Amino acid sequence: MVSIGLDAPDGEPSGIARGQGVPDAAALFESVVVHANDVVLVTEAEPIDAGSGGPRVIYANPAFTRMTGYEAHEIVGRTPRILQSPDTDRRELDRLRTALAAWQPIEVELLNRRKDGSEFWVQLNITPVADPTGCFTHWIAIQREITGRKRRELALQSILDSTTDLLLVLEDWRVTAVSAASLRILGHPPETLQGTASEELIHPADRRAVRELVARARGARPTARVTVTVRVRHVTGDWRWLDLTVSEVAGDARRLVLACADVTEQRRTQAALDEVNGRFRSAFDDAPIGMAITALSGRFLQVNTALTELLGLSADALLASTVRDITHHEDVQHTERQRLALTRGSLDRHRHETRFLHRDGSVVGILHSSSVVRDQEGRPTLLIDHIENITDRKAFEERLRHQALHDPLTGLPNRALFTDRLERALQPDSGAGRVAVLFCDVDRFKTVNDTYGHHIGDLVLSTIAQRLLSVVRPVDTVGRLGGDELVILCTDSGPAEATAMADVLRDVLAQPIVVNGAAIAVTTSIGIALSVAGISTAEQLLRDSDDAMYAAKGSGRDQYRVHDEADGAVNRHRLRLLADLPGALADGQLRVHFQPQVDLTTEEQVAREALVRWEHPELGLLLPNEFVGLAEEAGLMRDLGRRVLGAVLAEAAQRGDGTAEPMVTWVNASASELDDPDFAAGVEKALADHGMPGQVLGIEITESVLMTNLSQAHQNLMRLRALGVQLAIDDFGTGYSSLSYIGQFPVDTIKIDSSFVAGLDSPMRRRESFAVVTAVISLAHLLGLRVIAEGIETRTQALILHGLGCDQGQGYLYGKPQATAG
Known part of the structure; x- marks a missing residue:
């Protein structure tokens, strides 16, 4: 998350890591940071002494405002000490300062104070970034x-000692503490109930309701109250009707507090209604976002302070207006259409993004959520509106979108x-x-960087980009793939047009580039690669133009070359492997190597990955990237996989x-x-043939694999999961990166691609890699998935991944693939 508030070094991509899956990866990152319920703060590293108040804040996410009442600009540049309550636990502060001084991660619980003066407890996790x-x-x-939890912890004993209500504290369903009211309500002195199984006190017909009450209470919001009326045995043997409310003690699922009230049905009903109404009024008036109650016509009936502040209008002015009156004219039709769908009963709730108008005429981006209030006959009567300011978020999304799709140095498409x-x-x-792709690589650009420095090299690249843009047609696209590699997409271009364009490009670069008084000659x-209708793919054209570019360099540089398949040494090598591969499968030339996977907390091996190698009799040991794609292309992948x-x-x-x-x-x-209907059946047979349970096996699939045949893939994966086989999404973040697809498949593991791991300690890629890795881990854990990081080579990478919550990892740091598993 440091990437939000830090400037990238010159020439460093400041967006998300490039790749086809990037837009969705950016959306994941936005979802975690901007929509997180937890506050995310980024501070400077120093000072860390107590007298200075600590490091200054450089970034705060929107949850900070919701939690504290301070706007981001009110904390940025200041220290978090402005939140500190004078009554906070000094011992926790001492622990915090000790950890800061030692540059160690720390978790503390502090009492803070909001902008309005109200106090609240927080759990604070702080991690250093190196x-x-x-x-x-x-x-x-x-x-x-x-x-809520802290107040319960601090108040529990005091409540038991002083309350007139009946409270029972349960641990594993046995009574461990009772308030004095047990004698008055049940006839039992408190000491006689301690150690009693709680269900012995409850009427047999009501025990199931109590268990369901506990289950609902554990799944409810912290502020929700779940109550059930049951019969509890009096010392005389009579049954007393009590309202039971259950809550957890300090988040300990085994310890529960049963609050019991001996009340009539009428008093129970009235108390519940009063509590609900009071909670709504408090939530409405004190909500940090705008809230309103509106008539079916759209007229405001009640508004809260946050809404008046958001729009710069008084409550009276809003109550004299309608939603239509404050909506941007371009959004009125859509907003009214959604309101009609709600008021006519076709929808119960709706959320959409729109724009409202501030009193000063400025436009405010709004996330508008409406829900219907119905009468006893089910007819709509009112609407409750939640109105959240997303102006900054929309601007941030636009910046992310542009960064994700454009090179930050040249501004060209990435x-x-x-x-x-x-x-x-x-x-x-x-x-x-017909499409032509021209792949341009600056000759001896490394010499420019080594001679003049990378800053000058960046200026040279920017100038080259501008010169190329000045000569291409408006319908053409100039992009930067990275480094000194620039590509031009020309439509309606055959060989003559493409070679003519290449001559134009060489001519426009013929004049030296003057930077800081130095005239730098570049070539x-x-x-050039030309499309073939119905056959060529984007990947193929980029590959072919790249091969042709290297052929041009091999012929002396400062020239162009039209791709010729027969000229490429790479292609000849590819054709040879393609011819040798069937024989390699038949002769048993494939070898399996194993790489360990470790728990990042204990660094003990917990699993391993099988990696295929080809022991070619003449070329030696070949890695998967040299032949697996050829096997897929030749239709040999199923045989290889078996x-x-x-x-x-x-x-x-x-x-x-x-075992x-x-x-x-x-x-x-x-x-x-x-895509093979018999794939899962084949795996099941192989397990049976070797006498192995499904639990010994895990299947890794890439995101793009899931997109080939969703129906068949789903059937195979469901059958594999039924066998006990574990399933993982491999190289996550480099493909389609669609969580909607992940949700459709029974996967239990996500593997972060090694390219993102490598970027964690790379100055040029740290920000984008940190952002993507953080987003993937957070969202995976929200979905209940395990996360494995691939390609861990340094201790720094391992420490960062462990600090971010990654579960497991593999890479050369823990062991290279070996012929015999560890």
Whole structure:
């Protein structure tokens, strides 16, 4: 989350990591930070001495305002000490200061004070952030309000000693403490009830209701009150009707407090109604967001202070207005359409984004939520409106969207946006005609950086980008893929047009670039790839143009080359592997290596991943990226997968993994395998053949694999899950990154791609990687999923991941893939 408030070094991408899945990844990040209920604060690293008040805040998320009443600008630049209550526990403050001085993460519970003077308890988790050199640069604080729990903890004994009500404290359903009222209400002195099984006191017919009461209370909001009326045995043997209210003690699920009131049905009903009405009035008046009660016509009937402050209007002015009166004219039709759907009974509630007008004429972005209040016949009578200011959030979303799709140095479309435009141009109905991709790489650009420095190199790249933009057509796209690689998408272009454009590009770069008085001569090697209707893909054109560019460099640089498949040494190598692969499968040239996965808390091995290798008789040991894609292309992936699975299970059987607590071995499944109706049945048979339970096996699938055949993939995965096989989404964040798809499949693990892990201690990529990793871990845990980080190579990466809550990890830090599993 440091990325929100820190400036990136020159030339560093300040958006989310590039890739096809980036837009959704940005949405995930926005959801965590902006919509989080917990306060997120980022402070400077120093000063940390008590006299200075601590480090200054550089960022606060919207939850800070909701919790404290302070706006973000009121805390930024100041220390968090403005929140500190004079009555907070000094021992907790001493613990906090000791941890800060030692640069250690710390969790404390403090008594704070809101802007309006009211006090509240918070649980504060503070973690230091270090740069690759080990120097600490910031603190990240996550603040959660625990006022209710603390008050219960502090008041419980006092309540038991002083209350006139009957209170019973239960632990594992046995009475551990009782208030003195037990003698008056039940005829039992408190000491005679201690140790009693609580259900012995409750009428047998009511015991189920009590258990359901406890279950509902545990799932309810902290402020909710869940009550049930039951019969409790008096010392005389009579049954007394009591209202039972259950709450947990300090969040301990085993300890419960039963509050019992000996009241009549009429008094119970009236008390419940009074409490509900009072809670609503308090919540309405004191809500930190705008709230209103409106008539079906849209006329305001009641408004709270937050709404008047949001719009700069008095309560009287709003009560004389309608929702339509304060809505931006472009949004009136949509807003009224939603209101009619509510008032006519077709919807019970609705939420939409709109714009309201402030008294000064400025536009306020609004998240408008409305719910219907019905009469006893079910007819709509009123609307309750929640009106939240999202002006800053919308601006932030727009910045994120632009950052996610554009290169921060040149302002050009990045790989994600360029690829999207290329894919669109290749569609048969795009009207783009034949497409040409020109892949430009600045010759000897490393020499420019080494000679003049990276800052000058960045200025040179920016100038090159502007020169290219000045000569292409408005319908063409110039993008930057990274480094000194720039690409041009030209529509309606055959070989003549593409080569002519290449000449234009070389000509526009012929004049030296003058930066800070230095004239720097640059040339570029250009690779050209031309589309073939109905065959070419965006990935293929980028690859072919890249190959052609390297061919141009190999021919002496400062020239262009049109892609020729036969000219590429890479392609010849590819064709050779493609020809050798069937024989490799038949001759048993494939080998399985294993890499350990460890628990990031204990650093003990908990699982392993099986990684296939090809022991080529002439080329030596080949890694998966050299031949797995070829196997998929050649239709050999199912055969390869079966052989790997058989080798893994045979090795597991030899190790004796079919024990009560087997070690899981993860294997990768391809798109063609998941698309095979017999895939799950084949796995089941392989397990049976080797006498292994499903629990020894985990299947890894990538996000893009899920998109191939959703129905068939879902059937296979559901059957595998029924066998006890664990399922993981591999390389998360590099594909489609759609949580909506994850929710449709029975996965229990998400694996963070190694590219994001590598960026955690990289100055050029730390901000975007930290943001994506934080978002993925938070959302995965919200969905009840385990998180494994891939490619951990440094202790810094491991510490950051553990601090962010990542469950497990693998990488060279813990062990390289070996032929024999550990």
